[in-house]
Amino acid sequence: MDTRARFKKKKAAPKVQNETARVIYERLGDEVLTTPARVERRGTTPCLFGKGGTCCRVCNMGPCQVVEGVEELRGVCGASAATVVARNFGRMVAGGASAHSDHGRQVAIDFYETVHGETPFEVKDKRKLRVVAQALGVNPDQEEQALLQEMAEAALRVFNQQEGEIPLLNRAPEKRKQLWRELGVWPRGVDREVVELLHRTTIGVDQDHRNIFMACARTALADGWGGSMIATEFQDLLFGNPGPIKARVNIGLSVIREDMVNVAVHGHEPVLAEALAIAASDPEIVEEAKKVGAKGVNLAGICCTGNEVLMRRGIPVAGSFLQQEAAIATGALEAVVVDVQCIMQNVAEIARHFHTAVITTNPRARMEGAIHIEFDARKALECAKQILREAIARFPKRDKSRVDIPDHSVDVVVGFSHETILYMLGGRFRASYKPLNENIINGKILGVAAIVGCDNFRVDEEVHVELAKELIANNVLVLTTGCAATGLGRAGLLRPEAAELAGDSLREVLEAVGCPPVLHMGSCVDNSRILIAATEMVNTGGLGEDISDLPAVGCAPQWMSEKAITIGQYFVASGATVVFGPDFPTLKSQVATDFLFHEMERIFGAGWRVARKAGEFAAIMIDHIQAKRKALGIDK
Numbered sequence: 001m002d003t004r005a006r007f008k009k010k011k012a013a014p015k016v017q018n019e020t021a022r023v024i025y026e027r028l029g030d031e032v033l034t035t036p037a038r039v040e041r042r043g044t045t046p047c048l049f050g051k052g053g054t055c056c057r058v059c060n061m062g063p064c065q066v067v068e069g070v071e072e073l074r075g076v077c078g079a080s081a082a083t084v085v086a087r088n089f090g091r092m093v094a095g096g097a098s099a100h101s102d103h104g105r106q107v108a109i110d111f112y113e114t115v116h117g118e119t120p121f122e123v124k125d126k127r128k129l130r131v132v133a134q135a136l137g138v139n140p141d142q143e144e145q146a147l148l149q150e151m152a153e154a155a156l157r158v159f160n161q162q163e164g165e166i167p168l169l170n171r172a173p174e175k176r177k178q179l180w181r182e183l184g185v186w187p188r189g190v191d192r193e194v195v196e197l198l199h200r201t202t203i204g205v206d207q208d209h210r211n212i213f214m215a216c217a218r219t220a221l222a223d224g225w226g227g228s229m230i231a232t233e234f235q236d237l238l239f240g241n242p243g244p245i246k247a248r249v250n251i252g253l254s255v256i257r258e259d260m261v262n263v264a265v266h267g268h269e270p271v272l273a274e275a276l277a278i279a280a281s282d283p284e285i286v287e288e289a290k291k292v293g294a295k296g297v298n299l300a301g302i303c304c305t306g307n308e309v310l311m312r313r314g315i316p317v318a319g320s321f322l323q324q325e326a327a328i329a330t331g332a333l334e335a336v337v338v339d340v341q342c343i344m345q346n347v348a349e350i351a352r353h354f355h356t357a358v359i360t361t362n363p364r365a366r367m368e369g370a371i372h373i374e375f376d377a378r379k380a381l382e383c384a385k386q387i388l389r390e391a392i393a394r395f396p397k398r399d400k401s402r403v404d405i406p407d408h409s410v411d412v413v414v415g416f417s418h419e420t421i422l423y424m425l426g427g428r429f430r431a432s433y434k435p436l437n438e439n440i441i442n443g444k445i446l447g448v449a450a451i452v453g454c455d456n457f458r459v460d461e462e463v464h465v466e467l468a469k470e471l472i473a474n475n476v477l478v479l480t481t482g483c484a485a486t487g488l489g490r491a492g493l494l495r496p497e498a499a500e501l502a503g504d505s506l507r508e509v510l511e512a513v514g515c516p517p518v519l520h521m522g523s524c525v526d527n528s529r530i531l532i533a534a535t536e537m538v539n540t541g542g543l544g545e546d547i548s549d550l551p552a553v554g555c556a557p558q559w560m561s562e563k564a565i566t567i568g569q570y571f572v573a574s575g576a577t578v579v580f581g582p583d584f585p586t587l588k589s590q591v592a593t594d595f596l597f598h599e600m601e602r603i604f605g606a607g608w609r610v611a612r613k614a615g616e617f618a619a620i621m622i623d624h625i626q627a628k629r630k631a632l633g634i635d636k
């Protein structure tokens, strides 16, 4: 057969994991190269050495492909597969920690500027001030202005401190703290740990995979209990602690409005979205939108920025990571405003085919084909208005014949910060985890599982949904963050009515308080809320003395970003076992993988696992919960 003819043969449409995106892409046809089409072109098998973690390119004698157990296939320098895998893993942990922490640092700077009167924001959540002050080692009993300033400085120190201990880890259970001290993994300062891990993984430095993985634990802890926790807590202080709120997720006519200027906010730092939300209701801006024939300016979120404003303001989420292209391809977005992280370069390519402006706002993240309007919290409203004006100017260019907004959006109830759970599940005891613990002890709730992390164009999105359904059917309460949360929202699992899918005893508990079976706790940095919730469960009593005693488990079934690996590592180092899938970046070294999966279990009381299908995830997670129940003597 003539090869050219084979090439010419029209390919079947690429497989699209997401129903809403599929509908939109279908109409797009071959007009533009979408991410699923790129997946298709590249084929289903990514580079094997890269995938399994045994491709080393940290020096110019390589890159070397290394094969475990074959002496002559070590790296040129003699590096073993375990070393190469650990180094690559370490660089992922450092990358992920740097992302969350650079975000956290920015929040700390915004807070600093705010308490010095330099931004239009103010400290909204005064109730939380004392708690956070104490966690940072700041004396809460002082005059408010002095307290705020001292807290701002203490927050910045979490990043640039060189010696000693990051104070926030003191929030952990006593036993865990002792363990961290004994193991020497209590992080000194975020920046120091990230730099040191990068140093240790260059050529010719740390060549003991165990030692590298312990450094990974230390750096990851600096993220979870440091950078990410600062991001969460100070965002709460500035923009309010999320409480239960009704909203909508997924592309639909109430999310992307036919009669309004639509602006999608995509990325991670809520300060930009908060400023846009304030500016969008400014009478001046509304007036300008009316002049071009729109009713006003409508905001919709994408990725974690979406989760932030969903949790605090009930602003709808148009989509998770998987839907960033689809949102534009509705033809009804005037602008996509981005800051940092998880913004695919292909977004600019899709936007080029529509009237949509891609607006970058952060000096760290520019993109070819985008307009750059730098956002500065000190001039937050001016910047936000300038951005919205850019969007308003595009509205007359919207081609109505190309607008197609599938009406797929779904009701959700979100806002389950640790404090919300405290009040909602607290029942008659008020603000206590006691009823939750009791329901776990008496077996009405089997245990708690977290489904977190990304969605991924190479994975079937149904994994999240099937897994969540199976867990709640087995009376496991599910917590969720990140893009997983958005996916579970699309499937209707964030509605209180979804309690009917839960097992009888879980259902009874949920219906008594009107809670959905899956609790949306926020963005990826808000995984730090899960650390606090877990600690609270330990301190409340009856479920052991450490996080590793809890009948609890985490997972990231569609992980994609390095950030997910860092999150997994800090969960494990904090005592919570995690299951990742559909693959894992160390699998080509049995030696290294054994350390993460088994040795860490002995050291930290928790380990990594890998699974592929929803059923495998559920089996591992439910088994784990049952084993912990047995150890606690509360199995029936």
Ligand code: CUV
Pocket (backbone or CB within 6 Å): 268, 303, 304, 320, 321, 341, 342, 453, 454, 455, 482, 483, 484, 523, 524, 525, 560, 561, 563, 564
């Ligand atoms: Ni930070 S990291 S795809 S947005 S969860 Fe979404 Fe969440 Fe992963 Fe990115």
Ligand code: SF4
Pocket (backbone or CB within 6 Å): 056, 057, 058, 059, 060, 061, 062, 063, 064, 074, 075, 076, 077, 078, 079, 084, 203, 204
């Ligand atoms: Fe190869 Fe060693 Fe250089 Fe890595 S550090 S690229 S294994 S020679």
